[in-house]
Amino acid sequence: GAAAAAFAGLAGVRLMVLFPEGRISAVQRRFMTTTGADNIRCVAVEGDFDACQAMVKALFADAIFAREVALGAVNSINFARIAAQSVYYFVAGVALGAPEKPSAFVVPTGNFGDAYAGWAAARMGLPVSRLVVATNANAIVARALNEGVYRRGPAIATQSPAMDIQVASNFERLYFEYADRDAGRTAAALAAFDSRGEIILPPEMRTALADRFSGVSVDEAATTEAMRRIWAKSSVVVDPHTAVALAAADRIGSRDGTTVVLSTAHPAKFPEAVAAAGLTPDQDRVTALAALPERLDRLPANLEAVKAYVRGWHA
Numbered sequence: 001g002a003a004a005a006a007f008a009g010l011a012g013v014r015l016m017v018l019f020p021e022g023r024i025s026a027v028q029r030r031f032m033t034t035t036g037a038d039n040i041r042c043v044a045v046e047g048d049f050d051a052c053q054a055m056v057k058a059l060f061a062d063a064i065f066a067r068e069v070a071l072g073a074v075n076s077i078n079f080a081r082i083a084a085q086s087v088y089y090f091v092a093g094v095a096l097g098a099p100e101k102p103s104a105f106v107v108p109t110g111n112f113g114d115a116y117a118g119w120a121a122a123r124m125g126l127p128v129s130r131l132v133v134a135t136n137a138n139a140i141v142a143r144a145l146n147e148g149v150y151r152r153g154p155a156i157a158t159q160s161p162a163m164d165i166q167v168a169s170n171f172e173r174l175y176f177e178y179a180d181r182d183a184g185r186t187a188a189a190l191a192a193f194d195s196r197g198e199i200i201l202p203p204e205m206r207t208a209l210a211d212r213f214s215g216v217s218v219d220e221a222a223t224t225e226a227m228r229r230i231w232a233k234s235s236v237v238v239d240p241h242t243a244v245a246l247a248a249a250d251r252i253g254s255r256d257g258t259t260v261v262l263s264t265a266h267p268a269k270f271p272e273a274v275a276a277a278g279l280t281p282d283q284d285r286v287t288a289l290a291a292l293p294e295r296l297d298r299l300p301a302n303l304e305a306v307k308a309y310v311r312g313w314h315a
Helices: 002-007 026-033 049-061 063-068 079-095 113-123 140-147 171-178 183-196 203-210 220-234 240-252 271-276 287-291 303-314
Strands: 015-020 040-046 103-108 128-135 149-151 198-200 213-217 258-261 297-300
Touching (some): 002 040, 015 026, 015 049, 026 040, 040 303, 063 303, 079 103, 103 113, 103 240, 113 128, 113 171, 128 240, 140 171, 171 183, 171 203, 183 198, 203 213, 213 240, 220 271, 240 258, 297 303
Parallel strands (some): 040 297, 128 213
């Protein structure tokens, strides 16, 4: 929604939004499909988030096509987003006493971009005692950190849909860093992942990662309970993604001093999940969306179909 609003009416720029059909909330969808802007196209893909992201990466891998349509990306495939996200780690850290006092950060994650931004902030000098990677049932990153096995499985639909990801794009960047920035070694590992669906982390890499990261996987019941608990404690309604991080923070405790939980979405976007927890989200900001006409197209999870669509619009 924020990306769509930023690009609406911007001369010379066309924004194509891919999202997995049936895998996001109706409010999330309407934020993207009701802008009314002629330079924005929203496309529902018959697949999951991983299928959408794989196709976007494949578009970039086709250098001729990427040049032909002047392709860019505004999700965390683009490192500019990582750089921007690292800023609020510094803002929070300084507010809590940095550089004299370190903080731990608990990050709800799917694609690992936000968590990687925290790692980048630490590399740039922010005192970060620990980064806790909180996942829902799609626990590929948490499992890699805890067990040393980065293994792909089927994407599980949960009440925190932005985290329903089995191939965390930015984990590749972290692997590269912890493989001593060896591009060949990283490429070989990712090629093995493409063919076999798993990477066994070398013992020395697993040990080094454990010095900075912890992984916690939170199930649906614990997510709902975290939403209820925060409401009872502070009269604040949180969305299910934030609730995953809150549940993870409760599980690890405050062993590393001050703990910051990142809140990554507004509860009004997930009214069904909030209602299931017995709570009522503030819908004032999104009620008007229901009355606006939606504009979207549908495509199969097929690379050539997406290319044809982009070329047709670009012509």
